[in-house]
Amino acid sequence: MSDPVGPVEGLVAELTVLRAELAAARAEAAAKDERIDALLVQVGELTVQVQALVLKLSKDSSTSSKPPSSDGPGKRPRGGSSRTRSGRKPGKQPGDPGTTLRQVAEPTERIGIPAPASCPGCATSLLGVPVREVRRRQVFDLPEPAPVEVMEYAAEVKCCPGCGKKQAGEFPAGVTSAVQYGPEVTAKMADAVLGHHIPVHRSTLLVMELCGVQVSTGFTAGLRGRAARLLESGFLPAVRALLAGAPVVHADETFTRTAGETVFLHVAATEHLTVLHTGNRSADAIDAGDVLPRLTGVLVRDGYAGYSHLGQVLHAWCGAHLLRDLRGIHEADPEGQLWARAMADTLLEANRFAAAARQAGREALSTDELQTIHRLYTGALARSRQDNRATNTELAAHARTLARRFSEHREVILRFATDLTVPFTNNQAERDIRPTKVQQRASGGCWRTLQGLADFAIVQSYLSTAGKWGINRYDALKRLFTTGAWIPHALTPDAAA
Numbered sequence: 010m011s012d013p014v015g016p017v018e019g020l021v022a023e024l025t026v027l028r029a030e031l032a033a034a035r036a037e038a039a040a041k042d043e044r045i046d047a048l049l050v051q052v053g054e055l056t057v058q059v060q061a062l063v064l065k066l067s068k069d070s071s072t073s074s075k076p077p078s079s080d081g082p083g084k085r086p087r088g089g090s091s092r093t094r095s096g097r098k099p100g101k102q103p104g105d106p107g108t109t110l111r112q113v114a115e116p117t118e119r120i121g122i123p124a125p126a127s128c129p130g131c132a133t134s135l136l137g138v139p140v141r142e143v144r145r146r147q148v149f150d151l152p153e154p155a156p157v158e159v160m161e162y163a164a165e166v167k168c169c170p171g172c173g174k175k176q177a178g179e180f181p182a183g184v185t186s187a188v189q190y191g192p193e194v195t196a197k198m199a200d201a202v203l204g205h206h207i208p209v210h211r212s213t214l215l216v217m218e219l220c221g222v223q224v225s226t227g228f229t230a231g232l233r234g235r236a237a238r239l240l241e242s243g244f245l246p247a248v249r250a251l252l253a254g255a256p257v258v259h260a261d262e263t264f265t266r267t268a269g270e271t272v273f274l275h276v277a278a279t280e281h282l283t284v285l286h287t288g289n290r291s292a293d294a295i296d297a298g299d300v301l302p303r304l305t306g307v308l309v310r311d312g313y314a315g316y317s318h319l320g321q322v323l324h325a326w327c328g329a330h331l332l333r334d335l336r337g338i339h340e341a342d343p344e345g346q347l348w349a350r351a352m353a354d355t356l357l358e359a360n361r362f363a364a365a366a367r368q369a370g371r372e373a374l375s376t377d378e379l380q381t382i383h384r385l386y387t388g389a390l391a392r393s394r395q396d397n398r399a400t401n402t403e404l405a406a407h408a409r410t411l412a413r414r415f416s417e418h419r420e421v422i423l424r425f426a427t428d429l430t431v432p433f434t435n436n437q438a439e440r441d442i443r444p445t446k447v448q449q450r451a452s453g454g455c456w457r458t459l460q461g462l463a464d465f466a467i468v469q470s471y472l473s474t475a476g477k478w479g480i481n482r483y484d485a486l487k488r489l490f491t492t493g494a495w496i497p498h499a500l501t502p503d504a505a506a
Contacts, residue, residue: 022074071072102336112147154221160191176197183491194222196487199232203468203480206444206451236489237464239472242496248474251500253303255279257430260301260310261436262290263445267462274466275444277301281501283441283467283473287459306426309435314416325424327435328356338408344407345400348392352415355385360425360433367429374426382426390416441473471495478502 024055039064089341101107166204183192188309190198197220209229217365218221245310257271262275268285276285277300288294292315301319311330332353339349359382364471366374374382393412397405427433448465456462475495476483479502499505 013272013457013458016469040117045443083234110149112145114148123268137227154219157222174245175364182227190228192487192491194224194234196483198224198229199486199490200483202229203233203236204472204486208451222435233461233464233468236471237467238488239489240467240494244471244496245284245467246496247460247496248282248470249299251497252277252279252282252300253305255304255500256306257432258300258304258308260295260308260316260434260443260444261434261438262295263311263442265445265449268459270459272459272462274445274462276438276441278438278441278473279500280437281474281477282497283477284470285442287447287463288468288500295319307424307431309431309438311435323424323428324421325428325431326418328360328422328423328425329434330434331422332356341404346396346397347405348389348412352386352389355382355389356422358382358385359423363426363429363433371429373429379426382423386415386419386423444469444473 011276054298091296116179124135124138124140126136147183162180162184165231166175166177172223194216197216198212200210201207201215207215209226213224213226215230234357257279259278262277264271264273264399266272271296272287273290274285274287275295275298276283277298278284284298285298285333286298288297292311300320301308301316304319304322306322307325308316308319309314309325309327311327316324335349335353335356339353343350362374362378362382366378390412393408393415397408397412420427425433445465456465470484474497476482480495497505
């Protein structure tokens with residue numbers, strides 16, 4: 010008869026082994042869970058770091074307020090332009106007169122080309138055959154540069170027999186030196202160095218090669234200062250007064266390297282007027298332009314707080330700057346910052362409403378359109394709070410700051426929709442201040458003196474304004490150095506007419 014205790018002891022031993030294996034499995038699982046938790050924490054920390062790096066590295070001219078020149082050569086901003094297709098085909102538009110070279114009825118010279126004396130094919134004589142048609146071809150060209158004309162003015166001097174004083178004939182206006190360059194040479198040199206931003210030495214070579222006249226670099230280098238002095242008393246005060254009375258004015262600023270320091274160039278502009286001046290970014294420097302403190306209309310600008318002291322104007326923020334800021338936030342975390350995309354779409358939709366209303370000749374958006382814009386705007390702000398409520402990352406901090414700006418400055422941001430005379434962007438000011446960067450590149454990236462930068466600002470104000478009125482640079486400069494500066498007397502050419 011077998012012992013009944015044996016099977017029980019075997020079961021107990023097997024159960025003990027199973028319990029040990031279960032405890033080991035539980036310990037291994039706990040260790041894995043702990044490792045997983047640690048990895049999840051690490052992944053979260055790395056995600057935050059990646060978002061911060063993406064936010065920092067993605068900042069270029071398409072995702073922030075950085076200028077395009079900071080992108081570097083050959084670098085195309087990611088995401089392309091926020092502009093939409095205009096629907097126009099490339100090239101000349103229908104109805105535009107174009108500038109195609111066409112034959113003239115009265116050429117300078119005609120050169121006849123007789124037909125051959127005999128037919129090259131059958132050798133039949135063509136001497137008595139009447140002319141059936143004349144084929145014309147015209148060549149437009151310039152003559153060789155003529156030798157420099159030297160005009161001498163000889164003023165007679167006589168001694169008065171009555172009082173004994175010498176009396177001399179008066180020289181023509183502008184003839185002030187024993188030897189000087191005339192208005193044509195002066196205007197051509199000024200057009201090269203002031204109008205086209207060509208360095209002084211290269212300007213002298215260019216004019217010599219094209220016109221056959223040798224001009225000293227010292228004369229060329231002094232043209233900007235001469236032009237600025239001629240513009241200070243008449244042109245500048247007149248344009249500043251006109252700008253101060255404009256209903257909508259654009260303002261912007263950009264930095265330069267001058268005399269070893271960072272100096273800013275400020276611009277105040279409309280579609281037909283431009284004034285630039287130098288200074289830092291302080292409120293006093295902004296007011297030194299003598300335009301914005303007197304302005305009572307709408308000031309279109311970016312979000313820089315330096316303009317906030319101008320309480321007598323209605324402010325409007327540039328939509329393009331806001332779109333770039335929103336793109337920077339959204340691209341850093343496309344899934345977690347959906348509000349930025351929603352707000353960008355809201356601005357673009359509002360701009361579409363405003364553009365369509367202007368094209369239709371309407372003076373304001375309808376109540377339904379404005380309600381739609383504000384409903385979308387409010388929804389995007391609500392989404393911003395949801396997207397950034399439970400996170401405390403650097404990206405979330407940036408997002409909350411941007412969302413706060415949209416919440417606190419709704420009226421300023423949507424000014425273009427509530428007032429159709431206000432454009433969506435501040436491109437007007439940015440275009441007018443862009444020649445500063447062109448001149449920087451031409452002059453080695455800096456100005457040697459503060460006076461040189463100030464003179465550049467004055468002359469560029471003149472050339473920009475004249476160009477907006479349809480006056481080319483050469484004609485504007487020739488007039489400046491002969492009869493005096495051209496001065497606008499109205500806000501627009503139509504008003505002047």
